[in-house]
Amino acid sequence: MDVVAGEHEIKNVQKGGEDTSVEIKVLFFARARDLTGLADMPLVVSSGSTANDCLDKLISRFPTLEEIRGCMVMALNEEYTDESAIVKDRDELAIIPPISGG
Amino acid sequence: MANEGKNLIEILEENNPIDISKYMNYVHSQQCGAIATFSGTTRDAFQGKTVVELRYEAYVPMAVRCIESICSFARSSWSLNAIAVAHRLGPVPVGETSVLIVISAVHRADALDACKYVIDEIKASVPIWKKEVYANGEVWKENSEFLERRGELKKGCCGMKMFDDQDLGFFANFLVCSCTGIVMPSLLSSL
Numbered sequence: 001m002d003v004v005a006g007e008h009e010i011k012n013v014q015k016g017g018e019d020t021s022v023e024i025k026v027l028f029f030a031r032a033r034d035l036t037g038l039a040d041m042p043l044v045v046s047s048g049s050t051a052n053d054c055l056d057k058l059i060s061r062f063p064t065l066e067e068i069r070g071c072m073v074m075a076l077n078e079e080y081t082d083e084s085a086i087v088k089d090r091d092e093l094a095i096i097p098p099i100s101g102g
Numbered sequence: 103m104a105n106e107g108k109n110l111i112e113i114l115e116e117n118n119p120i121d122i123s124k125y126m127n128y129v130h131s132q133q134c135g136a137i138a139t140f141s142g143t144t145r146d147a148f149q150g151k152t153v154v155e156l157r158y159e160a161y162v163p164m165a166v167r168c169i170e171s172i173c174s175f176a177r178s179s180w181s182l183n184a185i186a187v188a189h190r191l192g193p194v195p196v197g198e199t200s201v202l203i204v205i206s207a208v209h210r211a212d213a214l215d216a217c218k219y220v221i222d223e224i225k226a227s228v229p230i231w232k233k234e235v236y237a238n239g240e241v242w243k244e245n246s247e248f249l250e251r252r253g254e255l256k257k258g259c260c261g262m263k264m265f266d267d268q269d270l271g272f273f274a275n276f277l278v279c280s281c282t283g284i285v286m287p288s289l290l291s292s293l
Contacts, residue, residue, distance in 0.1 A: 029161055030231035031242045071244070073255045075229065078164040082258040094161055094229070098244035098252075101160070101189060101230025102142050102201050102221055 022047050022089040026058065032072065032095040035064045045087065051076060052083035054093055065095070072097050108184035109173045113162050113230075116192025120199045129184035129206035138213035140221045142201040144194050154235045155195045161229040165189070168228040176205075176219055180212035187220065189230060200232070226251040 027040045036058075045054055051074050059065045074081050075094040087093060110128050114120065122141070129137055144156045173185050183206040194200040203220050207213035224230075226247035233240050248255075 027161065029229065030159060030233075034242075071249070071252070073252060075161070075164055078161075078167055080227075080255045080258050083256065085258065094164065096161070096229055097231070097242065099225075099227070099229055099248045100232045100243035100245050101158070101165070101228045102225040102245070 020047050021045065022049070022087060022091075024054065024087050024089070024091045024093050026054070027092065027094040029094065029096060031068055031097040032065065035067065036062045043093070049087055050083060051081050051085045051087060051093060054087055055083070055095075058095070068095075068097050107173075107177055107182065109170065110184075110186040110188075111166055111169045111173070112186075112188045113160055113165055114188060114190045116190075118190065120188050120190060120202045122199070122202060122204075125186035125188060125202060125204040128186045129204050131183050131206055133208060134183045134206040134213075135208055136210035136213040137204060137206045138210070138217040139205075140201075140203040140217050141199045142221070143199050144196045146196045148234060151236050153196060154237060155193045156200060157193050157233045157235060157240075158189070158191045158200060159231050160189070160191055162191075165228050165230055169224065172220055172223045172228070175223070176216045179219070180207065180216045181209070182207045182212055182216055185216075185220070187224075189224075222247060227255060 021044050023042055023044045025040060026043045028036050028038055033039055043054060043057065045057060055065075055069070055074065059069065073096045074083065075096055076085055076087065077092050078094075080096075081093075108129075110125065120141075122139070126137065126139075144153065146153055169187050173187070176182060176185065186202070186204040188202045190200050201221070201224065203217055203224075205213045205217050205220070207216070225245045232243050234243050
């Protein structure tokens with residue numbers, strides 16, 4: 001009986017378990033790449049995180065990114081994004097320091 | 103004017119100079135009375151410092167998307183035939199062209215105005231960066247046009263649509279963001 005109960009419990013955990021995290025790809029350009037030393041990296045955040053949450057996590061990992069927080073923007077899947085946008089699994093988040101094309 | 107049309111957008115890999123004749127030929131049409139061009143070239147000095155070269159990089163897929171969007175907005179504002187935009191990556195020595203815009207239209211006002219609009223928008227919103235290289239250092243440049251536009255970009259704005267508001271009794275150009283409806287005076291406004 002105990003074994004059956006144990007199995008039941010395990011099954012409940014397996015069914016009830018959901019992915020509580022998502023993995024995105026972060027791209028760093030220009031000065032952002034200089035500050036982090038990386039062109040890109042994977043980032044795991046909890047499900048429902050916003051672009052701003054991702055940025056907070058990146059800055060905690062790379063404190064010097066704070067230098068450009070006030071002048072940068074972000075893009076999600078190749079489009080400029082509001083900071084409150086929720087990131088999904090396999091999204092691509094780009095850290096865009098002030099641009100200077102042309 | 104339909105948004106669809108003949109557009110050629112090229113982000114050129116390092117050490118590929120821009121061949122102006124290629125883009126002139128692309129836009130040329132016997133229906134058109136005008137071809138307007140803008141060529142951005144590397145200057146030899148900035149604030150008294152001698153510039154050795156500019157070095158460009160880009161978020162290429164997004165840059166192409168942004169430029170396509172700019173072309174669409176241009177077509178919705180002016181009667182245009184063909185648009186060609188080329189931007190180099192990598193080092194661009196002094197005197198060489200880093201960005202080229204070529205636009206053909208039946209009438210010159212459309213071609214000229216659209217040409218100015220496209221370069222102004224590229225400077226405000228396309229994810230391309232340049233580093234200015236001096237003899238004794240280098241610095242990432244920042245376009246003032248971007249800093250002015252940043253508020254809208256942070257709201258997820260993709261670009262700006264331009265229209266004339268002559269109902270106000272004076273000739274003024276306003277930019278209306280098609281995403282957020284934000285209205286702001288255009289950098290192109292004239293009295």
